[in-house]
Amino acid sequence: MKINVGIVAATGYAGGEAVRLLSNHPNVNLNYITSRRLVGKYFHSIFPNFRKISNLKFEDFDIEKAKEKCDTIFLATPHGVSQDIAPSLLEVGLKVIDLSADFRLKDKNVYRKYYKKEHSIPKLLDDAVYGLPELHREEIKKADLIAVAGCHASSAIYGLYPLIKADLIQTDKIIVDSKTGSSGSGASINESSHHPIRSNSIRPYKMTGHRHTAEIEQELARLIPSNKSRDYKVKIGFSAHGVNLVRGILSTSHVFFREDIELNEKILIKTYRAAYKDEPFMRFINQKTGLFRLPDPKIIIGTNYCDVGFQLDDHMNRIVVLCALDNLVKGTAGNAVQCMNIINNFPETMGLEFVGFFPL
Numbered sequence: 001m002k003i004n005v006g007i008v009a010a011t012g013y014a015g016g017e018a019v020r021l022l023s024n025h026p027n028v029n030l031n032y033i034t035s036r037r038l039v040g041k042y043f044h045s046i047f048p049n050f051r052k053i054s055n056l057k058f059e060d061f062d063i064e065k066a067k068e069k070c071d072t073i074f075l076a077t078p079h080g081v082s083q084d085i086a087p088s089l090l091e092v093g094l095k096v097i098d099l100s101a102d103f104r105l106k107d108k109n110v111y112r113k114y115y116k117k118e119h120s121i122p123k124l125l126d127d128a129v130y131g132l133p134e135l136h137r138e139e140i141k142k143a144d145l146i147a148v149a150g151c152h153a154s155s156a157i158y159g160l161y162p163l164i165k166a167d168l169i170q171t172d173k174i175i176v177d178s179k180t181g182s183s184g185s186g187a188s189i190n191e192s193s194h195h196p197i198r199s200n201s202i203r204p205y206k207m208t209g210h211r212h213t214a215e216i217e218q219e220l221a222r223l224i225p226s227n228k229s230r231d232y233k234v235k236i237g238f239s240a241h242g243v244n245l246v247r248g249i250l251s252t253s254h255v256f257f258r259e260d261i262e263l264n265e266k267i268l269i270k271t272y273r274a275a276y277k278d279e280p281f282m283r284f285i286n287q288k289t290g291l292f293r294l295p296d297p298k299i300i301i302g303t304n305y306c307d308v309g310f311q312l313d314d315h316m317n318r319i320v321v322l323c324a325l326d327n328l329v330k331g332t333a334g335n336a337v338q339c340m341n342i343i344n345n346f347p348e349t350m351g352l353e354f355v356g357f358f359p360l
């Protein structure tokens with residue numbers, strides 16, 4: 001049986017990607033896409049890859065219309081907007097899958113610190129489930145409100161969580177250096193996205209204080225085994241660069257083995273294998289040779305796959321963890337669809353199993 005789905009703000013890159021994925025989903029009838037600017041215009045008027053494929057037109061956002069037309073609604077609005085509209089959508093009985101950062105953090109004080117405003121409905125921070133299927137599958141099944149993880153955050157967490165869960169590393173000084181393509185900052189134009197500024201560059205844009213630091217720390221701290229005698233804390237130093245790509249994120253994390261554990265590649269391989277062997281979209285890359293022996297965003301562009309690998313540095317007891325994903329798919333709309341599948345008891349991979357391009 002098909003469910004009826006809508007997307008608010010489908011003119012943006014995240015919303016547009018959700019349209020791309022849901023249009024081919026066998027159990028979805030996508031029948032409501034909204035915009036403030038382009039009401040009455042065809043989706044393909046701004047997403048030309050949909051010419052001759054979809055006759056969907058943008059409509060205005062209206063709670064009654066959403067209630068009438070949808071069972072589930074995706075919010076692809078900028079942060080700060082979803083918290084104003086999600087409560088009414090939940091009230092009329094819709095499942096809400098929010099792609100923005102509005103419901104990702106559990107603590108309203110941390111929200112205020114990173115987003116520089118009071119949350120308008122902090123009660124929903126408790127109710128929302130963080131939308132990373134691999135970490136929250138059971139809670140997602142029962143959720144009405146999903147807060148899909150941030151793109152940089154997903155990439156950092158996917159690289160690190162097996163190590164923290166297995167209690168192998170020092171958690172109080174983790175350095176994550178993340179590189180992203182330009183679609184990560186959305187479709188709206190600003191000075192820093194201007195071609196002469198953005199192209200041919202590795203732009204350091206947020207060296208400290210990046211908002212995703214908060215959700216990475218929140219989610220990794222939850223994984224620390226509770227029976228520990230020592231006082232563990234997760235502290236992340238997160239820095240982000242913009243690189244000359246349209247899509248794709250590569251997060252490189254630098255972590256150190258616990259001092260009482262001997263450096264051992266076998267333990268690491270076993271840990272990553274165990275964490276990801278049953279996860280349909282997570283691929284642990286463990287090749288000794290070859291051009292693509294480490295994760296590279298090029299391989300997963302346009303797909304819901306996420307590649308994770310590591311290299312050991314016995315010079316200083318360091319593990320260099322790499323994680324590559326497509327910010328618009330596994331970093332947003334793909335995980336949102338995976339969550340929708342889980343909520344509805346559809347096969348988790350439904351509509352998401354396509355392979356990437358090679359060469360590209």
Ligand SMILES: NC(=O)c1ccc[n+]([C@@H]2O[C@H](COP(=O)([O-])OP(=O)(O)OC[C@H]3O[C@@H](n4cnc5c(N)ncnc54)[C@H](OP(=O)(O)O)[C@@H]3O)[C@@H](O)[C@H]2O)c1
Binds near residue numbers: 100186
């Ligand atoms: N881009 C990514 O890689 C990515 C990754 C993870 C998460 N996200 C999250 O996804 C959300 C959308 O990001 P995006 O990259 O798609 O941004 P975007 O390309 O700038 O699109 C956002 C859309 O939201 C609509 N909008 C803007 N202000 C609004 C308001 N006040 N009320 C209602 N609608 C408004 C606009 O559509 P109209 O003017 O047509 O209404 C706009 O096209 C953000 O919260 C972002 O953090 C994005």
